[in-house]
Amino acid sequence: MPKDLINLKSDAMNPPTAAMWQAMQDAQQGWVLDRQDPNVLELEAAAAALTGKEDALFLPTGRVACLVAVMTYCGRGTQIVLEQFSHIAWCQEWNFAHIAGAFPKPIPGHRGVLPPEAIVEAIVEARFGHRPKTSLVCLENTHNMAGGVCLTAEATNSACEAAHAHGVPVLLDGARLLYAAAALETPPSKLAASPDVVMFSLTKGLSAPAGAMLCGPRDAMAEAWENARRLGVASLQFAGAMAAAGLVALRTMQGCLVDDIRHARELGDRLNDIPGVRVDLDSLQTNIVMADITGLGVSAGAFLKSIYERGIWAHRLSENVLRFITHPGVNGEDIGIAVDAVAAVARDMPSKADSRA
Numbered sequence: 001m002p003k004d005l006i007n008l009k010s011d012a013m014n015p016p017t018a019a020m021w022q023a024m025q026d027a028q029q030g031w032v033l034d035r036q037d038p039n040v041l042e043l044e045a046a047a048a049a050l051t052g053k054e055d056a057l058f059l060p061t062g063r064v065a066c067l068v069a070v071m072t073y074c075g076r077g078t079q080i081v082l083e084q085f086s087h088i089a090w091c092q093e094w095n096f097a098h099i100a101g102a103f104p105k106p107i108p109g110h111r112g113v114l115p116p117e118a119i120v121e122a123i124v125e126a127r128f129g130h131r132p133k134t135s136l137v138c139l140e141n142t143h144n145m146a147g148g149v150c151l152t153a154e155a156t157n158s159a160c161e162a163a164h165a166h167g168v169p170v171l172l173d174g175a176r177l178l179y180a181a182a183a184l185e186t187p188p189s190k191l192a193a194s195p196d197v198v199m200f201s202l203t204k205g206l207s208a209p210a211g212a213m214l215c216g217p218r219d220a221m222a223e224a225w226e227n228a229r230r231l232g233v234a235s236l237q238f239a240g241a242m243a244a245a246g247l248v249a250l251r252t253m254q255g256c257l258v259d260d261i262r263h264a265r266e267l268g269d270r271l272n273d274i275p276g277v278r279v280d281l282d283s284l285q286t287n288i289v290m291a292d293i294t295g296l297g298v299s300a301g302a303f304l305k306s307i308y309e310r311g312i313w314a315h316r317l318s319e320n321v322l323r324f325i326t327h328p329g330v331n332g333e334d335i336g337i338a339v340d341a342v343a344a345v346a347r348d349m350p351s352k353a354d355s356r357a
């Protein structure tokens, strides 16, 4: 990524802070495979406390953490009930199908939130008397594709009650759980109270060099660690240093997340004022801004290319929708520059209609 490019594409690419590099240099390395590295153990204890769970595991990526959770909770041929546009559905269904033999049961949510009745229906639905066993329900907080929408503690509890009433455990994909906690002004432990197992990322918005935490009951985490070993992801030899940086991330970065949310709100409000650009301000609750440019009559790809030439890097979500994400690597001044670039391109770009003429 060129140095002066303003990165609004991803909140997972920030380099570690100076304090994190220092912690990595100072970290004493321990034996990772037997869970004896001091920094990893300290980070796991901190993550368990943060989410109110008995135990936690430090794993290399959020996807691996979710996969390990699926391996731990889901037998072959069982179904996983999940929201149709959840990250685990669009990024991982083929990986858990391949490795764990479980299959997805996608159901539509409202702004990413699964109605409890729909969860129950998916669990009890019988076809000619046959009913696949549901082994897991997945929730996502914040919901990425819905635009960073928060799942409140109440909505989480209702979804979990519905699943638990039928004996089905719940995985919370909380890659950005700490953004939800900041936006809702609710402790993460409250948002994670009713799901059985929760993943949160150390890179999204937190600037740690790598890693995600899987938090849950002690026996399940012991089994999850065996599954991480089966996958070959338990022998991360430099884990102690990365965990030391992760600890600094938890101690120092959580307070910055409200700034990112404020920047996203400002970006969304100002983009929405540009003729032809529409931002769904109701779903703009955290650090993700979805901008629909249908009104400009140009493709998202062409538009992105033009703003990239002006130093703004965003993400193409679909033919008409761009996604902008704020994080500690962008400041208020960057937001102003981004808005100006989008406004200039929106004004100058020949629309599809014009270019056909």
Ligand SMILES: *Cc1c(COP(=O)(O)O)cnc(C)c1O
Residues within 6 Å of the ligand: 060, 061, 062, 063, 064, 087, 088, 140, 142, 143, 144, 173, 175, 176, 201, 203, 204, 211, 212
């Ligand atoms: C980024 C993300 C993940 C995966 O995390 P990685 O560390 O990139 O594998 C999972 N769920 C959600 C909602 C995400 O945004």
